[in-house]
Amino acid sequence: MPNSTEVRAPDPDRAPVRVLLVVAEPMVRLQLRRLISGRPEFEVAGTVRSEAEIEGAVAETRSSVVLVDGRDARTGAAAAIRLAARCGLRGVLLQEDRASLGANSLPCPTNLAAEEPGGAFMQQLAGLLRVPASASAPAARLAPARPGFRPELIAIGSSTGGPQALTELVRALAGRRPSVPVLLTQHMPSTFTAMLADQLSRCGFPAVEATDGMPLQPGRIHVAPGGSHLLVRRDGDRLVCVLDDGPPENFCRPAVDPMLRAANRVANGRVLAVILTGMGSDGLLGCQGLVAAGGVVLAQDEATSVVWGMPGAVARAGLCHAVLPLSAMADAVARLATGGLS
Known part of the structure; x- marks a missing residue:
């Protein structure tokens, strides 16, 4: 039975966040693609099986964020997260449980096939994947620069x-x-x-x-x-x-x-x-x-x-x-x- 939690509507002024999946197991890739693609603010830019393939994939797919299945040793999760940071991208890690979680990590349900795009797991994952939008702000209130300052x-x-x-x-x-x-x-x-x-x-x-x-x-x-x-x-x-x-x-x-x-x-x-x-x-x-x-x-x-x-x-x-x-x-x-x- 689909979860009734509302899926967030896309912001018409922002392009979808492009997610690169680093997932070795085909069925996990399939289910994550289904869940992420089911939310209009995201799109799956591509999938790779390990950190060794990330650099070329980021260049080809113009990804915004890298999602790594940290439960599978084949992905090289720690190296994958480091490489994502080197490429200037946010890295998000799916883990076994909360014991080893960091700031950009989330426990992954055992049965992803039972999850829905509007469900609790995807709501949490969406919060980690979403590249923060700039909050609307009034005109900048700046102190005067030093007299005569004009940058070269x-x-x-x-x-x-x-x-x-x-x-x-x-x-x-x-x-x-x-x-x-x-x-x-x-x-x-x-x-x-x-x-x-x-x-x-x-x-x-x-x-x-x-x-x-x-x-x-x-x-x-x-x-x-x-x-x-x-x-x-x-x-x-x-x-x-x-x-x-x-x-x-x-x-x-x-x-x-x-x-x-x-x-x-x-x-x-x-x-x-x-x-x-x-x-x-x-x-x-x-x-x-x-x-x-x-x-x-x-x-x-x-x-x-x-x-x-x-x-x-x-x-x-x-x-x-x-x-x-x-x-x-x-x-x-x-x-x-x-x-x-x-």
Whole structure:
């Protein structure tokens, strides 16, 4: 008998969350596909059998979240969750019972065939799979920047949940692109950074995977390629990209801190840093130096972040000009980029 719990109606302004299943057992794949596809806010983007297949599948399916059957040793669950995070995606784990549950884990019923899309299990799973939407927010209330502040560069850092947040931010900025170059470091393997640049370009804001010596262009996003830190230097009267293969920082390459240090150095503090959702504290040290030199930092708030690690670190350190929901971030960036809050 189908459970009578109401299935959540889709938000017409949000595309369905694309779920990649990492499930070794065919019958489990079949039942999870049935349950997830039965909810209009989700779609199954693809299925793989183990963590070894995730990287290629994420690139092909443009998934938003990875669901792993942690009950089956064949899936390589721990490695699968780590790889999902490296790809900037939320990883959700199905477990045997509550004893071993983490924040993004859920006990899986023994008989999935008896479950329904509107049932209690799927209601709980939907809450974990759903990429947080930005809460509606009033116009951003920002303190004035230092007198005369107008950035020469905008530098964005993000990690887990970043691709979705970046898409929303860039789409909102597309109609009023800042007339300064934008640097972007998203924690992501090299397989995906060119794809990310292409995805952002389709949102109406020109983006390109950076190459060594590439001149920075106003109104264009320069994406750090996987495997290299993205730095910047002056070459006469222009700024150019520098790719650095030095050691990882904060366990990452590319990392946000070296990008911010380089931006701060060439622009003498005239940098607007935007720290979006992500695990860890990458960006904290770079923001400290930036603020000391007169730069401005915006951070995404906890409610709209998939993981409030990176933005939370700069917020707790007292470095932020403002901590904002994602829905208010584009307006704040546009206003600061034009000196509207000097």
